[in-house]
């Protein structure tokens with residue numbers, strides 16, 4: 001792949017550089033009339049909204065360094081390739097949930113896709129107090145379908161092995177997760193940061209053997225259990241929604257890993273949004289009601305996930321692991337049900353463990369979340385983050401002893 005011609009886009013050069021692409025002319029109209037805005041708010045890439053007389057598209061381009069840190073942190077452009085490959089698979093496994101892909105230019109690390117509008121990043125909706133009534137159901141279905149259909153329960157040997165090898169190449173981003181999520185927050189690390197007032201909490205974490213042990217165990221699950229193709233960065237900044245539609249974007253961290261990782265990261269971010277609520281609206285009924293909406297979303301997400309996963313297990317269990325020959329074919333439907341329950345229990349425990357680690361790292365590590373970061377009252381922010389951190393610690397350490405989604409949601413209510 002010849003990258004010598006790679007050049008970052010900017011709003012001024014984009015129409016000239018992409019204006020010969022038939023796919024864009026069809027959708028936008030003549031390039032002389034394109035309006036371009038850079039809207040990237042993530043940690044890594046350039047994102048442009050391009051509007052023409054006929055419509056609009058989004059153009060995402062990887063930079064050869066991490067935007068959040070700057071050029072001192074070089075980063076492979078290959079992540080755009082993996083994002084494209086992952087979005088193709090995720091969009092096939094749960095049709096309609098990924099943005100429609102328009103073209104991919106590997107040399108320029110450019111991915112053009114459907115402009116999601118009037119969709120809003122879920123985090124922003126949470127700060128504005130907007131209810132998204134179908135989000136839990138949509139995300140539960142998405143998780144069940146993508147995690148099941150990307151796994152050995154569904155895939156045949158040759159395709160599965162080839163895919164595992166392909167995504168093993170997304171090594172830089174895997175390394176980022178290994179370090180920034182599972183290690184840095186639990187040790188002295190130069191990229192760690194926390195809100196003023198949390199120094200004692202950060203020090204306590206570095207001294208907390210049970211939590212460090214849990215972080216190490218979850219890291220081992222993440223690295224060694226390659227059971228399905230994960231989104232890999234499924235926080236609520238990777239979800240865009242309207243009242244009746246939910247989409248999943250930003251799959252550049254895709255890799256093979258444990259099902260509970262995507263589930264746990266997502267519910268952790270919903271739970272953190274509950275903890276952050278006092279920073280965004282006055283207390284009382286409105287705040288309570290919005291927390292109820294977020295917790296109901298988590299509950300629906302998990303229940304729909306479990307129900308859809310079970311349905312796929314019964315109807316699409318045709319991959320390497322199969323298992324019908326062991327159970328159903330011998331009249332042992334109870335055995336099949338027990339195997340399913342066992343698997344879901346493992347996903348649940350993993351999800352709780354990963355959720356706990358995700359909460360710790362969003363408060364003590366490099367990358368924080370907007371729901372906390374935008375709280376201007378630093379003392380309030382520290383107080384809310386401290387509560388969330390204690391909850392995250394509890395999840396990670398006690399993940400085997402939290403029996404249900406209701407129990408987990410009740411823990412949030414007693415701790416927020």
Ligand code: ADP
Pocket residue numbers: 039040041042043044045046047058060099113114115116117121237238249250252
């Ligand atoms: P990064 O990998 O840098 O985090 P994202 O893919 O998350 O980049 O995109 C950054 C932001 O750009 C999103 O938070 C969202 O606001 C906007 N965005 C990205 N893709 C789309 C899209 N298809 N439609 C509309 N907005 C988008």
Ligand code: MG
Pocket residue numbers: 042043237238250
């Ligand atoms: Mg992003």
Ligand code: MG
Pocket residue numbers: 193194195363368372373
């Ligand atoms: Mg902070």
Ligand code: MG
Pocket residue numbers: 042043044233250251252
């Ligand atoms: Mg990203």
